[in-house]
Amino acid sequence: MKIKNNSLSDNVSALAAGEVNSVTLVTQALKAAENLTSLNAIVSLNASQVLAQAIASDRRRAQGIQLSPIDGIPIAVKDNFLTKDYPTTACSNTQPLKFQFQDATIVSNLRAAGAVIFAKTNMHEWAFGATNSNSNIGPTCHPYDNTYITGGSSGGSAAAVSAGIVCAALGSDTGGSVRIPSSACGVYGFKPSYGRSSRYGVLPLSWSLDAPGPIASSLQDIEYLLPYFLGPDDRDTTTLNSKKYNPKSQHAGCKLVHLIGPGLERSEEIDAAVKSFLSTVKEVREESLPNVGRYFVSWETILHAEAAAYHSEKLNTEKDNFSDTTRIHLTAGMRITAVQFLKAQRLRAEFCKIINHQLGEWDALVVPTLPVAVPKHDEQWQVFSGRNVSTQDSMTWFCWLGNLAGLPCVSIPIGTSSSGLPIGVTLMGKPGKDEELLALAKIIEKSRLDGLN
């Protein structure tokens, strides 16, 4: 499939220059969505509703009123963000939510900026999985080749951006759900620090791990979107100390810690791609992490227990409406003891200390986003570095690190595998230093692309 480049920055410039209007952008997006139904990226889309938003944006512009640079830009939304004009299903057959048809804070911020809330996107059921294969409307297919998965759980959002249906989309990330599909689909995904982006109106998977973030086709496009994600929100108390987005034009250093060693293995092909990427960075230190398996279990325990707590009522009243896989995981979560949950929290604190120590005066940690090339739909297991890992576990192999420690993370495309599908790398910055991480990523990418030209 030929991938059409759809850049938010270019669309912003074209709108500002009067070369295009919102109705044209939305019409193009509607046509692309219609032509690309084989991806199964879209859950709900109301053309007349979307065109009405575009017409309103064009009228404003004609009157000299522009709500923001993104006024009139169509943006897709993962189906676990509440939206006032679309149902929110989390791609599950569980009973409809009683409190839907209102906007999540981030959707509300984008709407206030004039963005066109274009469509809801396919996701792994209740975000409890990282392949996007388990959804009540069926799996999402990869835009490069439909026989491959997109990764998840924000797979529909990443596929929609990668295929050029929209130039930007929203995702949520509990163990990589923004970064995994972004990496697999060859686009950029940003997971803010825990507590910097409001979770209000985003159906939770795990309260203390979830972070909503943007997916787009460049770092510059991510930069356009972050102001609508970062900042305090009275309706999410974890964000009360969150600072509003404050762009950093420069980044002082460019020192990366490459995490390697037991528990952080990757295939030879991925390792070679990461090493090639790092060869353009002046200062790189290699470090291993102790007890990776134990800290992974800490993340897994917290994830299962918090998800089960959120869904406990549904498990009593309609457990057969969940898919088998989701029900199994939620049932396991219900059987985790309070003692186990507290042990996991204790390990989490220990892990945060180790991560902060590893970072020290250095600027970011770096890992491949995925340890293997993008899998096909029918591959249940991945074999790499002498390990036999389920495809599900291989998707979150590195990404959970950023969620357990609450770090800001960005996944950047760095090349393609022998199968021709994208490979991505993840940079993880210091907690709360989201702007610094983005500035660092831009510097590294510029130097890498300059080196390639």
Added chain:
Amino acid sequence: MDTNSPPNKIQRLLAEDKQVQKILDRIKAGLDYPEESNTLEPAHIFTPEQL
């Protein structure tokens, strides 16, 4: 096949229970480690500001 007919439902529930147990076994093995009870360091549980 009707997975809700009584014999099939029992089979399905047993199979699911095995999967649940597998997840719980992995969690138990990861969380149970001997040195934990020997540490003098007080447990740090996240403060409301941190969570």
